[in-house]
Amino acid sequence: MQKKFHQILFSWIPFSFGDLLYIILIAVIIHCIVTCFKKKSRHNAFIRLLIMMNIIYFSYQIFWGMLYFQNPIIDKLPKGKITLNDRKDLALHYLEKCKNSRELVKENSDGVFRIGDITSIENEILKEQNKLPAFITNKKNDHLNSFKPSLFKDVMSFTGILGYYNPFTAEAQYNSRLPSSYLPFTLAHESAHQLGFAREQEANFIGYLAGKNSGNPDLKYSTEYFVLKSLLNSIVYEDEDFVKAVLEKYSAAMKRDRAFEKRFLLEHQGWLDHFFGFTNNLFLKTNQQEGSVTYSYFVELLVKYEK
Template sequence: MKTPEKLIHKKRFWASLWLAQFFIFYLLSKMDRAVFFFEKIFIETQNVRVNAFKNIFFSIGDVLYILSGIFLAITCLFLWKRNARKKIWIGLLMGINVLYFIYQLFWGMMYFQQPLLSRDKIKPLDTEQLKPLAEYYLQKCWTLRKRNPDKIYRLNSTTTLEQEIKRQQQAIARQYGKGDSIQICFKPSLYGRLMNYTGILGYYNPFTSESQYNPYLPDIQIPFTLAHETSHQIGFAREEEANFIGFLIGENSTDENLKYSAYWFAFKTILYNISRKDKNYSLQILKNLPKPLLNDYKAEVKFYREHQGRIQKFFSLTNNLFLKSNRQDGSISYNYFIYLLMDYHKEKGLHLKMQSQKHK
């Protein structure tokens, strides 16, 4: 039987080890060579981790989260027992140390990679520059939407989407030095109904390397959500950069569902940024949307109004804090995506002009 002094020493040891890990990984995040080393670890091990769970039809990561929640609930009950309290705390600290190390080794350090866009290219956004960009993607959306006869956009299957996303991911991975043969895997989340109330469209599990998405989203959001989440699987950790890679997947794709969903995301994001300084312009654009596009927009608005609540605000707040802790802008603005998009247009030599707000 262990004496109380030994238990206290063990608890202090594991608590100190966690703090030491935190400090060491913080220092490593400031070193480019160290971050590059962790990026190589991710690239070399990713396919092994994806293939381990790829052929299981449900999300192993979600099951692990459920089991972890049950374990924590039971543990909290045992904390009421004074005699077992110290041992439980030691067990919890040991588990935290192991999980924290695995998380940082295979994913956490990926947030500190060199950004896709250098800081000197990031300047205050000019609302007038964004207006022709918004109209450009509105026209792109309308060109594709006219070919779809559905009153509200419908997605028949994700099977062909997975094949197309993988094909595009391979090209992007080679372009950005993320490897030559990348495996991807996305699965519907087991928490789909609950996710409706959180505002979360999808998420990447760093422990099982699975990408989960909410299958109950409006269909127009699903293709881009899949592209975004699988962007994490090839090593783009920052949310804004995963948005941009997801956009490129749609932009370069021959699949019209993927392309339309990506253009729709770009259009909405740009319009939201404009509305912060020129709300009347954004309202006028929405007012003059062609009927099918307006139907798609209303379907999204209806979905979020039906599922908004306190739990959504909680997840929005916690997600925003998490993103900011990893050198990201947070979930509110995603301005970095706009900067990447504008830089992409400059590189492609795409010169935009203001168009009429009526689209026939």
């Protein structure tokens, strides 16, 4: 109910109101901290700061934090272990799917995948979310488009953050500077948070379910490409030669997309990337998640669902 109210309240605003809210909050907090160092107003400023921080934390827990305690999706899937061969077979399957779907998308002048119409992707995600398997979830969206390009896109490019969900405004924020191969699945992931899936890897899984059978070629390719990369990341430390062989089998177009992704990441590496990677890892672990360094839970969900 709260999410729907927030979406109605903020979705019509053409820019990210959540980002603006964060800018105001940061400015107020800095002002309070500076005031704490002044003798005359130190006590009152410190009390105000504590009250404000508690209100923010309490609101976060009410709007979002409690969702981390939902029953995990893994409980709804078959039991049993996943073998290395299971992941290899699925990686080869998705390699062929990616090759086929890559042929259906548009390219820029350098032969790199480019998105056609981002609004059609957003609407497609909302449509596909209402087709999710009933045994996985009965959550439904309200077809309110509340995707917003973040005001912090330049900073986000240097932090490794692709997007984020703002629980105070129910906006799905994304970095509009991302390579097109990242962007559609990032939208699907952040919209999964809007739907009420707090855990990062479960949001990946819901994003995958929304994109795998999509009639939108951009969303379908980006989803399948994310799945393939996730499977290869889960295999590389166990069989590096297999991963190298799969990468060699990428189509020429997929290789161009991969090279562009690598250039983008290389151009935006720096201390901010390491800092935000470290702090995000801590945040995920404090919210009963695996951390940002592993895809294992998503891959487990994926393989068990596909099997």
